Amino acid sequence: MSQQRTILLSHLRATHSVCVLGTKCLLDIYGSFPPGADSFTVQGSPGVHVCIVYNPEKIQAGPNTALWPLNRGAEVTVTTVVPSEHINDNKVKVVYYGGNGKVLLGSARLYLTSIALSLHVDTSRDGTVDIKNTSKASWTWGPYGHGAILLVNCDRDDADSQGTDNVDMEISSYADLKDMSCLSLKSQGPKTFFKTNKVLLHVSPSYSEKLRVFHRTATDIDYKHVLGSDTLFYEVEYDGEEEHTFYVEGLSFPDAGFSGLVYIGVTLLEVTEKGIPESPVFTEKVVFRMAPWIMTPNTLPPQEVFVCSLPENADFLEQISELAKSANCKLTVCSEVDSRKDRWIQDEMEFGYTEAPHKYFPVVFDSPRNRGLKDFPFTKILGPDFGYSTREPINEFDVTAMDSFGNLEVSPPVTVRGKAYPLGRILIGSVVLTNTGRRMTQVVRDFLYAQQVQAPVELYSDWLIVGHVDEFMTFVPAQNQKGFRLLLSSPTACYRLFQEKQKQGHGGAILLQGRDTHQKTIDDVLSDEKRRAESHYVQSCINWNRNILKKELGLTEQDIIDIPALFLMEHKKARAFFPNMVNMLVLGKRLGIPKPFGPIIDGKCCLEENVRSLLEPLGLHCTFIDDYVSYHQYDGNVHCGTNVRRVPFSFKWWNMDLHSHGIRGILSSL
CATH class of the missing domain: 2.60.40.1860 (Protein-arginine deiminase, N-terminal domain)
Structure with missing residues (x-):
């Protein structure tokens, strides 16, 4: 009852x-x-x-x-x-x-x-409206949970539209309708009763800006906007039909102050006597949860690679094209006109997706960095069944390099101290002490935390000049119990390798030969005490993150591979000395790794050979890509200059057990 x-x-x-x-x-x-x-x-x-x-x-x-x-x-x-x-x-x-x-x-x-009067929604999450849905007013997580789901209708099915489909109050096409969730109002009783008494569909003011409801007319052609966007009540007019069909459109992803839950109610108002106001005799509500935006890690299969065309990166483009072709991926090249000389397509956007039981589509999350590529996600990626979302701070001066999405990654699925994270955990770079240094702007952080299903972990990246997590870490697929390995940049591993080569009599081998006016030999690097002290500092920063990642992702040392790297210090911040090999493009088992131009020993780059020996036993194929002129000299590498849309998780987010997780994730940088 x-x-x-x-x-x-x-x-x-x-x-x-x-x-x-x-x-x-x-x-x-x-x-x-x-x-x-x-x-x-x-x-x-x-x-x-x-x-x-x-x-x-x-x-x-x-x-x-x-x-x-x-x-x-x-x-x-x-x-x-x-x-x-x-x-x-x-x-x-x-x-x-x-x-x-x-x-x-x-x-x-x-x-x-x-x-008989009742609302019906898809509480069982099988894509169809349930007639006997007694738990429709509550929402629970887990494989045995219940509750209906709304998609944020943020794609653009109408080619003539100027924005996403959720900015207007119309249903433009059948494709637009398929992005919405069905709500059924069923009623039975004497027909004269419904002509003299009122049935109201309603939504509270706190939810009215989060959804819209459309009423299907008897002709099945027109859909009337009846609720949401400041419309709080709708009187259902009866002409003998026992079922009214409504379509509910999500407008906003979960965010600060919005859990993602929205309620729609129906109330029966009884007219007792003429001249006396009607009184409520029955009310019922149903709940929807807004589907979150979900990121995809490197370990998911790639579908499409994005890269920018520049006057000086023709060779780079050719190498990326070959790699994408070998991985059976579509390649999309952003023209010079569209990029406006902005090469950092990884920093501009992050690909993810949103999903309900009846529908899935990818969603590009546009960063607030707003440089040359700022219009590309909206004008070139947004489209039919391809959504768009962004978050902008009120004050544009609050945006720093930390808000570029090279500073936004996600782990593969992990289990940590008995808690499962089947969609992985979001990783963002931040500071050690929150009252000093740079960190991701609050509106973006709030958005990421509010999605709930990929509980964020904050790492320390402010020690870098650019400040992005992809400068010292990445994940690659592996045939082990966890299904992946974490790669970390390591000055210690580089020094160990160079010391080994020096002992073998190769101290005179040159690093960055032909690529830098400040070429160094192995002997030069090992004898430079200032560089050694700087490398010790950098390694301590990476080790700080290493410990966070081990704790928050449930990793052991056997899950981590150290990739040789060296950094230079300028104004107390670090940048990669030679191309940073962890800043790679991962396309299944095929890796596009920045060519490090390491010391040539016996005709081969010793840095490349070292990385091959670490990764090829995992079944991975290493392709070293020359990004020195077009990217490295501008403080970025292959990953920074590319982006990948991937296959979504097969795991359904609503089957997560969040009762043991909490909803805020873990702030690991404090």
């Missing part, structure tokens, strides 16, 4: 009211009864179930009698069995007695109209 209402009875005149199937009506038999009455009996017609609720320690019902003491110790409730065919065709009669039940003093009569 969804609710209970009270009906006041009177012995002076008959009462007419309505009872909705699935509800209990409490009869107030004490408000108006004949003077001197001390007991009563109650009877209902065949369509009414009458129930007496009492405390047997205080009230003793006599054997073989329906006579009850009138001492407020007994409650009378009634329910109806089937919808009425006619107005007032269900009857209840309360008879009052005095003289200890021996004298008939009067009676109260109730005429009930039984109505």
